[in-house]
Amino acid sequence: MKRVLFVCSRNRLRSPTAERVFGARRDLDVASAGLAPDAEEPLTADLVEWAELIFVMEKRHRAALNRRFGRRLRHARVVCLDIPDDYGFMDPRLVQLLEARVGRHLP
Secondary structure (H helix, E strand, C coil): CEEEEEEECCCCCHHHHHHHHHCCCCCEEEEEEECCCCCCCECCHHHHHHCCEEEECCHHHHHHHHHHHHHHHCCCEEEECCCCCCCCCCCHHHHHHHHHHHHCCCC
8 A cells, every 4th residue: 555645835725635535545545734834734754754655736845845854755755746725625626636647646
């Protein structure tokens, strides 16, 4: 089972949507977190070390991830989805983007 982590800023809209969409797959163990101090589920070193594949929503998330957890990213592949913070939770347009962009990186 592949361990997949979705990361955005506050873990309120994009990454929880991705967790819900891909959490239904039996071949994935999925989690989500946010980089901001006030995130619903703040990103921790333990989560970073747990993940085999990390999807960030924006390039700035990748930069922040590298700054804060660079040494802990040795075992994880990080993919930027380039999805701006323009969508609500489970917005059908966001779901469609996630399925298209994440799907090409999963078996």
